[in-house]
Amino acid sequence: MGIGMAGLLAVAGCRSVNMVEPEGRINAPSMVADKRVVTDPSLARRVQVVSIGEAEGAGGHIRVQAEVRNTTRNYRTFSYKFEWLDGDGILIELPSGGYQRSQLEGGESRMLTSVAPTAAAKDFRLKLIEKVR
Numbered sequence: 001m002g003i004g005m006a007g008l009l010a011v012a013g014c015r016s017v018n019m020v021e022p023e024g025r026i027n028a029p030s031m032v033a034d035k036r037v038v039t040d041p042s043l044a045r046r047v048q049v050v051s052i053g054e055a056e057g058a059g060g061h062i063r064v065q066a067e068v069r070n071t072t073r074n075y076r077t078f079s080y081k082f083e084w085l086d087g088d089g090i091l092i093e094l095p096s097g098g099y100q101r102s103q104l105e106g107g108e109s110r111m112l113t114s115v116a117p118t119a120a121a122k123d124f125r126l127k128l129i130e131k132v133r
Contacts, residue, residue: 045071061118061119
């Protein structure tokens with residue numbers, strides 16, 4: 001009984017330690033379906049949001065991190081901005097609410113991050129566009 005229990009623990013231990021993911025998962029991302037992500041149609045085929053993480057930071061400010069990936073082999077530039085909404089879904093106007101430029105090599109991923117400017121912000125919207133007009 002002691003040897004059987006030790007064998008069972010050894011097998012269970014191996015399962016809980018193995019945290020390696022297959023390489024195929026990294027190379028085959030899928031678009032995150034989220035109403036808070038707005039992308040222009042031409043960019044949506046080239047740069048996709050793979051994941052979105054959200055957490056509460058210091059002072060109750062929301063922190064957001066979105067992973068974007070260039071699904072092509074070509075270098076891409078794009079612009080993005082996070083818009084913050086209060087508890088009623090009303091846009092919080094900010095003096096520096098412009099777009100930021102970013103770029104991705106073919107197949108590259110990058111994290112876009114933002115912190116809510118105020119604790120009154122309860123939700124967000126991420127806008128991705130190919131070119132700022």
